[in-house]
Amino acid sequence: MSLTRVAILGATGYTGAELLRLLLQHPHVRVTEIVGQSKAGQKIGAVLPGLAGIVSGDVATYDAARIAKSADVAFACLPHGASGKIVAELHGLxxxxxxxxADFRLRDPKVHAEWYGHDDAPELRAKAAYGLPELFRDAIRSSALVAVPGCFPTASTLPLAPLFEAGVIEDAPLVIDAKSGVSGAGRVPGERTHFAETTEGFRAYKTGGSHRHTPEIEQTLARVSGREVRVSFVPHLVPMTRGILASAYVRPKAGIDAARATELARAKYEGSPSVHVLEPGACPDTLWVRGSNRAHVSYTLDPRTGWLLCQGAIDNLVKGASGQAVQCFNLLRGYDEGTGLGGAAMWP
Ligand SMILES: NC(=O)c1ccc[n+]([C@@H]2O[C@H](COP(=O)([O-])OP(=O)(O)OC[C@H]3O[C@@H](n4cnc5c(N)ncnc54)[C@H](OP(=O)(O)O)[C@@H]3O)[C@@H](O)[C@H]2O)c1
Structure with a gap:
């Protein structure tokens, strides 16, 4: 089988570096373009010290015509807003x-404009497949543009989708309380991610329904259930580097308990190389998936109040970003979905 030549745009950031780490071990890939922006021209081993002695050469500048010749597939690991134009240009080639x-994740242009305030390639929006393989495998296989989901939406949607799809959740707003490690904010340091202001502390942010991942979660749950869904999403920043734990609180229909929810999820995710459904009542831990493309899902019923707790744990940089992108790439290229992603978590 011939190798697929791959370009990584934004290779100097956290998701780009993680993608490079994964693709260097992929048996069907040759990375031909390692592209940055402000760090273009610098030695790869200096910018990404974990790759010193493994990858030589300099970080390249972006040049669409060159990349279209030297690579078969591109991964764009760029900030939203910057990505749309570049993706459209490569797609056009x-x-x-x-x-x-997030530039192509929301299908409705009005919803995208409301939450992001710009739309650089509206004509491409309708063509993008939403890259959550466990739910939209067939669409990903046949799409030339995959919008890889956000990290919070991945951790939140995986435990909820099987229940919404089966119609076993009451038609009422639900609460998702999610916690992320600091690498979720990317490599550029800021006051919010400064060591002294994150370590030994723990806080919510973007409360009041203002986080941009809210409409993405609502969109996916609406697609699988066929009805409008309202989510109250509350993200938190926790002092760790990697990991997301999403805890969703839903009202199950009569007769639905943790055991039945577990059965539904196991049926939905049978054969997935990534999603593992824990025993009813188990509490997933970000440490059990750290550094891997695994997602742990679980269900617990509180019989006193009737709330069903649906939890998902992932590594935000792997199943929440670059690993999931590789999973989509495998589908797109006709490789086994889990190729290059078999690693277990770095535990403890
Ligand atoms: N971090 C996560 O856990 C996570 C999870 C899921 C999705 N995402 C999404 O993935 C994307 C990348 O996130 P990240 O965390 O990897 O960000 P990051 O660490 O800040 O890296 C951003 C990358 O984009 C390049 N870049 C910045 N501005 C650019 C521009 N205007 N034009 C072209 N290139 C530009 C940077 O190049 P230089 O360094 O050379 O300047 C860098 O390589 C974002 O859209 C983010 O929302 C992130």
Whole structure:
């Protein structure tokens, strides 16, 4: 089998570096373009010290015509807003693109404009497949543009989708309380991610329904259930580097308990190389999936109040970003979905 030549745009950031780490071990890939922006021209081993002695050469500048010749597929690991134009340009040159930004995730242009305030390639929006393989495998296989989901939406949607799809959740707003490690904010340091202001503390942010991942979660749950869904989403920043734990609180219909929810999820995710449904009542831990493309899902019923707790734990940089992108790439190229992603978590 011939190798697929891959370009990584935004290779100097956290998701780009993680993608490079994964693709260097992929048996069907040759990475031909390692592209940055402000760090272009610098030695790869200096910018990404974990790759010193493994990858030589300099970080390249972006040049669409060159990339379209030297690579078969591009991964865009760029900030939203910057990604849309670049993805459209490469797509226009006939390249399949996997976009890790939010620029093509929301299908409705009005909803996208409301939450992001810009739309650089509206004509492409309708063509993008939403890259959550466990739910939209067939669409990903046949799409030349994959919008890889956000990290919070991945951790939140995986435990909820089987229940919404089966119609076993009451038609009422639900609460998702999610916690992320600091690498979720990317490599550029800021006051919010400064060591002294994150370690030994723990806080919510973007409360009041203002986090941009809210409409993405609502969109997926609406697609699988066929009805409108309202989510109250509350993200938190926790002092760890990697990991997301999403805890969703829903009202199950009569007769639905943790055991039945577990059965539904196991049926839905049978054969997935990534999603593992824990025993009813188990509490997933980000440490059990750290550094891997695994997602742990679980269900617990509180019989006193009737709330069903649905939890998902992932590594935000792997199943929440670059690993999921590789999973989509495998589908797109006709490789086994789990190729290059078999690693267990770095535990403890
Ligand atoms: N971090 C996560 O856990 C996570 C999870 C899921 C999705 N995402 C999404 O993935 C994308 C990348 O996130 P990240 O965390 O990897 O960000 P990051 O660490 O800040 O990296 C951003 C990358 O984009 C490049 N870049 C910045 N501005 C650019 C521009 N205007 N034009 C072209 N390139 C530009 C940077 O190049 P230089 O360094 O050379 O300047 C860098 O390589 C974002 O859209 C993010 O929302 C992130």
């Amino acid at each position: 006939g390249m399949p693109v996997l976009d890790l930004s």
